[in-house]
Amino acid sequence: MxxxxxxxxxxxxxxxxxxxxxxxxxxxxxxxxxxxxxxxxxxxxxxxxxxxxxxxxxxxxxxxxxxxxxxxxxxxxxxxxxxxxxxxxxxxxxxxxxxxxxxxxxxxxxxxxxxxxxxxxxxxxxxxxxxxxxxxxxxxxxxxxxxxxxxxxxxxxxxxxxxxxxxxxxRDFASFQRKQLSYATAWAHERHQRGKKVSLVGILSHTLGAFCKTLLLRAGFLDGKQGWLLAVVNAQYTFNKYTELWALNQGYTEKEQL
Missing domain, CATH: 3.90.550.10 (Spore Coat Polysaccharide Biosynthesis Protein SpsA; Chain A)
Structure with missing residues (x-):
């Protein structure tokens, strides 16, 4: 049954x-x-x-x-x-x-x-x-x-x-980017609440690492033009989440800037 x-x-x-x-x-x-x-x-x-x-x-x-x-x-x-x-x-x-x-x-x-x-x-x-x-x-x-x-x-x-x-x-690149940004923001806030920190060097190294990992280690170049573009998108996503974490670490919030 x-x-x-x-x-x-x-x-x-x-x-x-x-x-x-x-x-x-x-x-x-x-x-x-x-x-x-x-x-x-x-x-x-x-x-x-x-x-x-x-x-x-x-x-x-x-x-x-x-x-x-x-x-x-x-x-x-x-x-x-x-x-x-x-x-x-x-x-x-x-x-x-x-x-x-x-x-x-x-x-x-x-x-x-x-x-x-x-x-x-x-x-x-x-x-x-x-x-x-x-x-x-x-x-x-x-x-x-x-x-x-x-x-x-x-x-x-x-x-x-x-x-x-x-x-x-x-399916739609603009909607995909907005979703990626919301994920990056949520990820950064979750890590910040757990006491995680990142430096400027860390932001750059993680970003470059994401690009190389997608394009080379994961053979993104075999996916043609989309593979190259995805490597950039993954690097951008990584940059966004670690930069948001850095900003939270430093106490830089939108409210404080108003």
Whole structure:
């Protein structure tokens, strides 16, 4: 007998991309969506697709919001995805096989194919970009990180699945940049609260390191023009987060400058 699967996602203002995401997981036993205060038709679209919709605008970070969403699920297993991701038929087949015969004390990782400026990247550290997203609901939970949250599964065996999760990482460059800046800011504030510090030399070394790591160590040059551009973008993201941390260390805030 197959275990029941709950597809769980968090969302905000995803009306333009949600229908394709939902269509790719229509085979699941249930789909749960936790909205964090959309101003568009996200909630209506989800309800029309028979998704179990909940709303919680008390945003405290990605990890906490994912765990809240998981709390509404009833399936034996959770597949945690984002609204800008799509489950391929090959991945769906792999997941169904796990539901019929899961391994004890195991969680399952999925390879993501990330879109950047019209190209699904094959290098640059963006593929296979494995993420652990399939797991037993009652055994595992997400950490409380504000950004770059991950599943907490100490001691569990991680089993890679066949098939890809398509990730529309960068459909619109301006929106992608805004998201990157918000991630960098949240990262810096989280590190600052933990007492982390960085020097000007540290900012420059981390920035240069991010560029070289993407382009050379992760063979970004094999991704053509997009590989070079992504190396610059990764360097920019690294510069932003460490500079924000430096500014917080120094007490330079917008409020103080007004």
């Amino acid at each position: 197959s275990n029941r699967l709950s597809v769980v996602m968090i969302a905000k203002n995803a009306a333009d991309i949600l229908p394709e995401c939902l269509a790719s997981v229509a085979w699941a036993d249930e789909v749960v969506l936790l909205d964090s205060g959309s101003a568009d038709a996200t909630v209506d679209i989800a309800r029309q697709a028979d998704v179990k919709v909940f709303v919680d605008e008390n945003w405290q970070g990605f990890g906490i919001q994912r765990q809240r969403a998981q709390g509404y699920a009833s399936g034996d297993y959770i597949l945690m995805i984002d609204t800008d991701e799509r489950v391929t038929p090959e991945l769906a087949a792999s997941i169904k096989a796990v539901l019929v015969n899961p391994q004890p004390d195991a969680v399952y990782s999925i390879a993501r194919r990330n879109l950047f400026l019209g190209r699904f990247m094959r290098h640059s550290g963006w593929y296979p970009d494995r993420v652990t997203r399939l797991y037993a609901r009652e055994r595992y939970r997400y950490n409380d990180n504000q950004v770059h949250e991950s599943l907490s599964a100490p001691g569990a065996k991680i089993i890679p699945l066949e098939g890809d999760l398509l990730h529309l990482t960068c």
